[in-house]
Amino acid sequence: MKPVKNGARRMGRYSAFDLARHGVARNGWPRAWHNHDLRRAYDVVVVGGGVHGLATAYYLAARHGISNVAVLEKGYIGSGGSGRNTAIIRSNYLTPEGVRFYDRSLKLYESLSTELNFNVMFSQRGHLTLAHNDSSLRTMRWRAEVNKLEGIDSEVISTAQVKELVPYLDTSSEARYPVLGALYHPPGGIIRHDAVVWGYARAADSRGVHIHQNTEVLGIDVAGGAVRGVATSGGKVATPVVVNATAGWATLISDMAGVAMPITTSPLQAAVTEPVRPFLGPVIVSGSLHVYLSQTDRGELVFGSAVDPFPSYSMRGSLDFIESLAGHVLELMPSLAKMRVLRQWAGLCDMTPDYSPIMGQTPVEGFLVDVGWGTYGFKAGPVAGEAMAQLIAEGKTPELIAGFSLDRFMRGELLGEKGAAAVGH
Amino acid sequence: MRRKAQATGVDMRLGPRPGEIIDRSRGLTFTWDGDTYPAYRGDTITSALAAAGVRVMSRSFKYHRPRGVMTTSYLDPGCLVQVGDEPNVRASHRMVEPGMSARPQNAWPSLRYDVKSANGALAPFLSAGFYYKTFMRPKRLWPAYERVLRGFSPGGAVSPEAAHDYYDKRYAHPDVVVAGGGPAGMAAAVAAAAAGAAVMLVEGEPELGGHLRWGAAPELAALGDLRRAVAATGGIEVLTDSVVTGRYDGNWVAVVQRSAPGVVERLIKARAGVLVAAPGLIERPYVFSGNDIPGVMLSTGARRLINLWAVKPGERAVVLTANSSGDAAVCDLADAGVDVLKIVDARSGEDVVRAKGGRTLRAVECADGTTVECDLLVTAVGWTAPTSLLNMAGDRPVYNERAARFFPGGGHDDVLATGGIAGDGSLEQLIDHGSAVGRAAARRAHEVSATTEIPSLPVEAHPALFKARTHGFVDFSEDVSSKELEEAVAEGYDSIELAKRYTTATMGPAQGKLESVNAVAVVAAATGATIAATGTTVWRPPYSPVTLGALAGRSFEPVRYSPMQPWHEAHGAKPLVAGQWIRPDHYGDPAAEVRSVRSGVGLIDVTPLGKFDLRGPDVPKLLNQLYINKWSKLALGSVRYGVMCAEDGVVLDDGVTGRLGDDHYLMTATSSGAETVWEWIESWLQTEHPEWRVHVARVTSDFASINIAGPRARDLLSLVVDDVALGPEEFPYMRVRSGSIAGIDGSFMWRIGFTGELSYEIHVPASYGLGVWETLLERGADLGVKPFGVEAQRILRLEKGHLIVGQDTDGLTRAYGAGLDWAVKLDKEDFAGKPELGWQEGRDDFLRLVGLRPLEGTAVPAEGSQIVEAGIIVGRITSSRMSPTLGRSICMGFVAPHLAEPGSAISIVAPDGSRVPAVVTPQLAQVDPKGERLHG
Numbered sequence A: 001m002k003p004v005k006n007g008a009r010r011m012g013r014y015s016a017f018d019l020a021r022h023g024v025a026r027n028g029w030p031r032a033w034h035n036h037d038l039r040r041a042y043d044v045v046v047v048g049g050g051v052h053g054l055a056t057a058y059y060l061a062a063r064h065g066i067s068n069v070a071v072l073e074k075g076y077i078g079s080g081g082s083g084r085n086t087a088i089i090r091s092n093y094l095t096p097e098g099v100r101f102y103d104r105s106l107k108l109y110e111s112l113s114t115e116l117n118f119n120v121m122f123s124q125r126g127h128l129t130l131a132h133n134d135s136s137l138r139t140m141r142w143r144a145e146v147n148k149l150e151g152i153d154s155e156v157i158s159t160a161q162v163k164e165l166v167p168y169l170d171t172s173s174e175a176r177y178p179v180l181g182a183l184y185h186p187p188g189g190i191i192r193h194d195a196v197v198w199g200y201a202r203a204a205d206s207r208g209v210h211i212h213q214n215t216e217v218l219g220i221d222v223a224g225g226a227v228r229g230v231a232t233s234g235g236k237v238a239t240p241v242v243v244n245a246t247a248g249w250a251t252l253i254s255d256m257a258g259v260a261m262p263i264t265t266s267p268l269q270a271a272v273t274e275p276v277r278p279f280l281g282p283v284i285v286s287g288s289l290h291v292y293l294s295q296t297d298r299g300e301l302v303f304g305s306a307v308d309p310f311p312s313y314s315m316r317g318s319l320d321f322i323e324s325l326a327g328h329v330l331e332l333m334p335s336l337a338k339m340r341v342l343r344q345w346a347g348l349c350d351m352t353p354d355y356s357p358i359m360g361q362t363p364v365e366g367f368l369v370d371v372g373w374g375t376y377g378f379k380a381g382p383v384a385g386e387a388m389a390q391l392i393a394e395g396k397t398p399e400l401i402a403g404f405s406l407d408r409f410m411r412g413e414l415l416g417e418k419g420a421a422a423v424g425h
Numbered sequence B: 001m002r003r004k005a006q007a008t009g010v011d012m013r014l015g016p017r018p019g020e021i022i023d024r025s026r027g028l029t030f031t032w033d034g035d036t037y038p039a040y041r042g043d044t045i046t047s048a049l050a051a052a053g054v055r056v057m058s059r060s061f062k063y064h065r066p067r068g069v070m071t072t073s074y075l076d077p078g079c080l081v082q083v084g085d086e087p088n089v090r091a092s093h094r095m096v097e098p099g100m101s102a103r104p105q106n107a108w109p110s111l112r113y114d115v116k117s118a119n120g121a122l123a124p125f126l127s128a129g130f131y132y133k134t135f136m137r138p139k140r141l142w143p144a145y146e147r148v149l150r151g152f153s154p155g156g157a158v159s160p161e162a163a164h165d166y167y168d169k170r171y172a173h174p175d176v177v178v179a180g181g182g183p184a185g186m187a188a189a190v191a192a193a194a195a196g197a198a199v200m201l202v203e204g205e206p207e208l209g210g211h212l213r214w215g216a217a218p219e220l221a222a223l224g225d226l227r228r229a230v231a232a233t234g235g236i237e238v239l240t241d242s243v244v245t246g247r248y249d250g251n252w253v254a255v256v257q258r259s260a261p262g263v264v265e266r267l268i269k270a271r272a273g274v275l276v277a278a279p280g281l282i283e284r285p286y287v288f289s290g291n292d293i294p295g296v297m298l299s300t301g302a303r304r305l306i307n308l309w310a311v312k313p314g315e316r317a318v319v320l321t322a323n324s325s326g327d328a329a330v331c332d333l334a335d336a337g338v339d340v341l342k343i344v345d346a347r348s349g350e351d352v353v354r355a356k357g358g359r360t361l362r363a364v365e366c367a368d369g370t371t372v373e374c375d376l377l378v379t380a381v382g383w384t385a386p387t388s389l390l391n392m393a394g395d396r397p398v399y400n401e402r403a404a405r406f407f408p409g410g411g412h413d414d415v416l417a418t419g420g421i422a423g424d425g426s427l428e429q430l431i432d433h434g435s436a437v438g439r440a441a442a443r444r445a446h447e448v449s450a451t452t453e454i455p456s457l458p459v460e461a462h463p464a465l466f467k468a469r470t471h472g473f474v475d476f477s478e479d480v481s482s483k484e485l486e487e488a489v490a491e492g493y494d495s496i497e498l499a500k501r502y503t504t505a506t507m508g509p510a511q512g513k514l515e516s517v518n519a520v521a522v523v524a525a526a527t528g529a530t531i532a533a534t535g536t537t538v539w540r541p542p543y544s545p546v547t548l549g550a551l552a553g554r555s556f557e558p559v560r561y562s563p564m565q566p567w568h569e570a571h572g573a574k575p576l577v578a579g580q581w582i583r584p585d586h587y588g589d590p591a592a593e594v595r596s597v598r599s600g601v602g603l604i605d606v607t608p609l610g611k612f613d614l615r616g617p618d619v620p621k622l623l624n625q626l627y628i629n630k631w632s633k634l635a636l637g638s639v640r641y642g643v644m645c646a647e648d649g650v651v652l653d654d655g656v657t658g659r660l661g662d663d664h665y666l667m668t669a670t671s672s673g674a675e676t677v678w679e680w681i682e683s684w685l686q687t688e689h690p691e692w693r694v695h696v697a698r699v700t701s702d703f704a705s706i707n708i709a710g711p712r713a714r715d716l717l718s719l720v721v722d723d724v725a726l727g728p729e730e731f732p733y734m735r736v737r738s739g740s741i742a743g744i745d746g747s748f749m750w751r752i753g754f755t756g757e758l759s760y761e762i763h764v765p766a767s768y769g770l771g772v773w774e775t776l777l778e779r780g781a782d783l784g785v786k787p788f789g790v791e792a793q794r795i796l797r798l799e800k801g802h803l804i805v806g807q808d809t810d811g812l813t814r815a816y817g818a819g820l821d822w823a824v825k826l827d828k829e830d831f832a833g834k835p836e837l838g839w840q841e842g843r844d845d846f847l848r849l850v851g852l853r854p855l856e857g858t859a860v861p862a863e864g865s866q867i868v869e870a871g872i873i874v875g876r877i878t879s880s881r882m883s884p885t886l887g888r889s890i891c892m893g894f895v896a897p898h899l900a901e902p903g904s905a906i907s908i909v910a911p912d913g914s915r916v917p918a919v920v921t922p923q924l925a926q927v928d929p930k931g932e933r934l935h936g
């Protein structure tokens, strides 16, 4: 695709110096992004203003000079999974392909604040997956060995080492599910999810990308096996390329293009407590107890679990969820009984049969997908955006995502990440 | 220790008030920040401190500004304190107890001189979202910056030693739950109960009454009447100091009872016919410069302090009033001896501009240009309707311009609203409305009528007051000002959701109840949109923060034991936690246990094995559907090994099933897979083939199961069985017999061989398990029988090359890869996984499960070790052990197809990085590959 230069604008730089300058002068900061009228045609239309859609738009403009791009978002940016997830970033997956892919994303995250000039507050305080029985210990050793061979910092550690990292954890042998060890992944951690969304949006906007909030895609115009345009709540737009980056709504958008995908949408719930003084460094995941938790920089504990056991588009929290979550958290850390849950919520997850995404081309020319992100897609935002942008610019599927193609389900080549991603995300 | 009240010489306690809830005959003391203070029973922490003249209760989150009492309710944003090991205690709600030790939370080194209050001067640099704009370079310093940011986190501390006290749960099935025990709520409860409904009336404060409690004589009289009516009406369960925290689908209502006898807290889960939301109104703070200085209070806050706890809120006051609550506050203040220096009446356009002061209020500047020196400013500028319980039922609140507040959208059959959230009116009108709603709720709960007409309450005009002409705090607990919200909008965060997320306004412990509408109003003004179009933010559960303890209740993580487990423990077994079960791992020396099985006979407790009793003429159809192999022709008395695959062809479970009668089968599943298999069976029977005549009962723990294995197994069994012929011809391999074992009728035995030895698995009614186990050991003493544990069994089966599903298979292993090709019967009409397996047939590009021998017989590469060829992963070790029988190490593992041929040399990378060369064995079985021992 030919690069089209597109009225890129100056964006106010963020720095400590400018913060001080603005603080003294109290003159306002420039807008982080702008509102535009919908153009009649774009080179690329990205559906979905989450981290995937915005990252794709950003890399198209930043790396490939393709900036006549629209991101269409039916609500506000980050209103989907990207603003509801628990923001765990890690690369200690199980398959070599998965490890390589997610590690590229982790590396991009490590330099994202400086790249976007927006502090995304990537807090690499480590990631611990607890083993409560010998079979999970065995799987962890398997993961650690694959990770190490792929150059990832990842190892199986003993109960005593776990206790040292997390003194609040009940590591006694009297615990109902004693901790037998853990998979420790020091570069893992959590990030400020909204900041990632806003940082990409601001950087894309400054390079000429149009972000249209409150603009819902209602139909996709396909003729002669190729995409011609989209119909939106704000009018029709012509385009040769549509990227479906709508996660929980992915099948609804693909249906508009007549592309069937093996995806079901299920709610995933999470909860947050009131803040307390910092006491927990790493992210803790316990697959056996179906729970994970982390402490944010603000002091809140964030909890989550596996997806709800049935497909639904409901985004309401349930009592069963929060009860069992609390029970399991207290199994791990009995001293937290007096902490209070402040909010619970749910988001939608686009689940594939093999806990791996679907990326790349489809039988409809120009209709590209970056979906199937399930419960684990936030951490993949940067690498997915980068790869999708490359695919659009170069017209050929990058090696890194070749395994994630839609036709793997036709070829029976499923990927094996269920064990590493079901609770750990 | 000093008596602070005396030390400061300040005593703000008033003489007796008619509605006071303190018990002056019961004085007590408690400590605050290390000093001792007096209090009465019925005092909250802050009412007692305010009575002693304490004004600063905390320091704010970001700027460390001094904060005091403002609402004197659960929501009081400046009154979160640490009590013992409990963080974030609501000091304006929590009653003092003798000897209680309370501490301020966010102050260092002390409340009075807080070092971080210098942040106040830095306010311009710490504006909303400042952290997104800095600390980016140099990258390597970010962890250090982050530690500083983390140091700011507000809130109390948890201690790793804190005890997990006793919490519990209760289920209830009331016809009507009334959330809120004010006048409308009480009237609703009485009317519903009188109409025959079973009612649960839930009130967050320690007593019923709502705003009547801090009212004047007529309100107190009405309160008395209503309380008497509640007490006199049968069928009302009153829960005070309790809160409805959530309304979930199906009117599943969560109630947290905070002061239940004997427990810290109790979670009541009520399946309510109808939920009546009567939470009253929450008074809204006003936004202006200095609106957080201690001494600035809401009218309800001041009135509560005076009338409930007999505490004088200040000496000289200015009152900003726009409604009757402000007017009543003026009366109460005067009555309490406070000098009301100025009344600023917002209804006639008057306004305040700013409050001035440091640790306490000094003066108020008014819009008319005057400045009044005072230590108290009381504001009454309007109300917020806490509609969150209705939101949880899908309600979207609607903004009413006339009343300047949101109202429920309405239109629910099983969630009704009454009281202040539904409208205004006189006390009689509120009570009448409550009664009408109560009657309607009773009728709807009994499904008499879903469309009962409910009269509506009048809506009174109220000036729209959110923000004065100066900027002030919108969110006190998050330290977010109206200026920051405006700046956020200007930066592009121009919808309420984005502005809220960017500034964190409404995200703190008050959950938006105080600050949400002000935030909406400020954003609306900044964007030029109306409040109605800007919308409210969605209130998510819980309605009020809930402890993890209450949600968890008592821990119900059951432990499953076989009837023989006490015996195992008494005989030195090392316990193995295997999911819900605790099993004997070994009795000291697993290798010796292996040898005794191979040379004589051993016993293992296999009770956790999943067991299903299947009955009915269509059982063969079910078996054919579940297993990949064939089942139609299983003869009476026969047993068959079967493999189950999921629909993606991946191995799900394995086990044996025996035919006990014409239409009667016993199926077994792996211990860890038993639950999954049961759900799998039910999903086929319930959703795909409801027409099949099959009954399934889970009988895992109805039978105690024992495997008797070893060359002398038959000799041992014959000592306890006399009604079944055990000879190799009469009872050959893969047969099942029923009979009596050690005198216990109704037992089953089948001949199978996971260990590779002649072996019988016996299933006896569970209550006789221990007896049979002991009998076998006793009678078999001469045969040298010994118990063996799970570890020995794992070694035995590895020697024999039998796989364990989940260990020697994984989430991608299809039947072919695990060497189970023989079992796949694609000519069957249908079975789970058939299409996928049909597709896979004939492929040869998947990993194969093979037996492996390290060249070095002492090297045991850890399970999970990778097999590598030219730097590429080509397989992994799934099982590895020293084989006591062979006296060398043996393994099982997956290898790429080109390495699967017997004799192939492979290289294993052990976790320490060392290489272990190994060779592929001819078969999976490394001991007795021909199966002579098994069939003996």
Ligand SMILES: Cc1cc2nc3c(=O)[nH]c(=O)nc-3n(C[C@H](O)[C@H](O)[C@H](O)COP(=O)(O)OP(=O)(O)OC[C@H]3O[C@@H](n4cnc5c(N)ncnc54)[C@H](O)[C@@H]3O)c2cc1C
Pocket: A047, A048, A049, A050, A051, A052, A053, A072, A073, A074, A075, A076, A077, A078, A079, A080, A081, A082, A083, A084, A085, A086, A087, A088, A089, A215, A216, A217, A218, A245, A246, A247, A248, A249, A253, A268, A269, A270, A304, A346, A347, A348, A349, A370, A373, A374, A375, A376, A377, A378, A379, A380, A425
């Ligand atoms: C509770 C929870 C916890 C999670 N935890 C983690 C975690 O710890 N780590 C991790 O890596 N991942 C996690 N995830 C998963 C992660 O959130 C998602 O995979 C990821 O955010 C997907 O990003 P996205 O940009 O593809 O989609 P989204 O952020 O969901 O964006 C899709 C957007 O498309 C918009 N849209 C939909 N339909 C239309 C239409 N017709 N027209 C226009 N716009 C439309 C939506 O409004 C939405 O904003 C979690 C998810 C949830 C719900």
